[in-house]
Amino acid sequence: MRKLSRRPDQGPPLIFTMVWLIYLVFPLVSLFKQPLPELIEGLVVIAVFIVLYICGYLYERTRLFAVLGLIFITLLFCLKLDASGIYLAFYPTPIIGLLKSRRQTIIGYAALIALFAFDLVHWQVYLDQDQLVQLLPAMFVMLVMPIGFKLGKRSKELRQKLNLANEEIARLSKNEERQRISRDLHDTLGHTLSLITLKSELAEKLITKHPERATQEVKDIQATSRAALKQVRELVSGMNAVTIRLEVDHAKQILAAAGILLEQRGDLDSPIPSPLIDNILGMCLRESVTNVVKHSRAGLCRVELQREAGSLLLTIEDNGVGLLKKNGEGEQALSTCNGMKGMRDRLKLIEGVLAIEPVSSGQGTRLVFTVPVVEKAGKGDKS
Template sequence: MPKMMRRPPVGPPVLFAMIWLVYLVFPLYHLFNQTPARAAMGLTAVVVFIAIYIYSYCYERGRLLCILGMLLIIGVFCFSDEASLYMAFYPAPIIGMLTSRKQLTIAFGGLVALFASTMWYWKLYDDTDALLQFLPAMIVIIVIPFALVFGRRSRELRQKLILANEEISRLSKNEERQRISRDLHDTLGHTLSLITLKSELAEKLILKQPERAVQEVRDIQATSRAALRQVRELVSGMNAVKLRDEVDQAKKILAAASIVLEREGSDFDRELPSPLLDNILGMCLRESVTNIVKHSRARVCTVRLEWEPGKLKLIVADDGIGVSKSSEAAESRPFETGGGLAGGNGLRGMRERLKLIDGDLALESVGRGTTLTFTVPLVEKSSAKEGGR
């Protein structure tokens, strides 16, 4: 298809524009009744008008000048015949195709000037019949550019809305992938660590204490089944971790690694304000215990839950080797390292979870031992406040 026949970026197809050229037969008919010299000049003006009209439809460059040129030609025709005012229907849609507000204002001002000068020259304001004949056409011609501008902006807004919805969908998918990645790391990493420890223990006991080794193997089977169930829950989005249950689970995995769990205080028996907060703190405790088993070489792990005005603190401490300088450097580059306490997936995953509830994670390691403090804000429910009144 020739380039000039293609549909422009804005406005109707070029074929649609060329169909209306048939109405130029009326000014041509009027020209043939003039003297040969005036007819020749008029015919030349009509040819130039047609060329400018088609060009302005196909190309954006110089469109304002084309519009002003057409308005000038129409003005010349109007000085010999007021009916030539109808030719303003041709530049009207092209005015609506202008994308610059400044150009649109200039072109619209030229159109209004054409109407005003024609009415003044022919004194149409004194002729009621002529005014009623031309006024509806002038109103329609004025409305056409605004209708095209509003239509174009509506299409642009719809396109932006489609792009925004696609971007939201993409971000939602990425967030879901990250959530699944965190859940799989936290859940399966915890469970597989337990299976590994119990397998090593069963291997050591198989000759010395076969009965206990058999029990460890049974525990491994039970743990693997639990891991399968957890994976299914993760996939179905039904994984609801509770902090109280994670404390009991942490005691088992720490005991398998010969680490004693000390639970300080009785605040674990209190009901947490929301399931989301309970789930996030439970997953953070699970990841912390997994890190202690993998990296700390600790003998004792202490877990404490502190209720303070306006906030809740979960403190997980161990008496292990602490965080080395190399690990601290690795923590500052979480996207460049692997898993574990100093790696990216451990601390980064916990911090990302805490962000969902405006929580914070503080790591302290001076000499031996490491302390992780998870702090989350507490918001009192309005019903609770009203009940206390």
């Protein structure tokens, strides 16, 4: 079954192409009306026809020979039976659309058109209006089918190139962001932390012999640490462009492009108490939506933000194949994946947790991000 369901280098899965062989029952019915010697010859020809049809999908090198062989056998059936034998040409026409070079495509089309012309002239179909009305639309469809396959193949190649380009852009963006953060940390904090280390060592040496100078050094350390804290806040503020609200808008565009409906629930528009929490949950939302697009094969994605006593709950749910089911492993093993591990590492900074669970309906995956929140007292409250 795996061999039948596997996808060839081009075209649909083999099991899908073999379904159409059921229509060979019509020429078989005509063959069984023939004498025994002709019946045996016909069955052998049908067997060769099936082999050529399957090889035409599986092997690129022999694809043109398979097309010509199928057209030749169709010609034999047209000669032996009647003009309706031309319907067997439905089998080689999709394979013509899979031919690699323009020269091979032209040869395949030429052979197909020659077959149509021979059938029309040999059986004088042009004199039979009813038969002409039956055959001409079928011939037109057969001529158009290779063009449709060519366009589908071209579209698939363009999508693959676009996906590769987007992945490369994302990789380069991540590397650039890492380098920027590394530079900022080195430039803003490296010198400051080195200064704090030197002054603390100096204060340790002076604390017994020159306590006044040691006290002054400690005061300098305090001032330097405050400056370092300010620098960290400035650095983090440059990363605060990622928020839940912005990521929901971004997710709507990404999911729509992938044909996935976004359903928003809860209190997504209200402000988050902490910019850091907003930033980290926004980044987790971005990673989760990316996983839905890449792996879930879902048609619907729900994003919900709930506020409970002392905590925030961000839930991302899809109705796809199910992350746990697809990976064939439990949550504990799944947590070692890079994406999940990255989200858990971010949540540790704000003491948050991530729970991965299947949807109750059995279809899809639910990610629940729980973050503790300390609400500030209002101005009218008394301490």
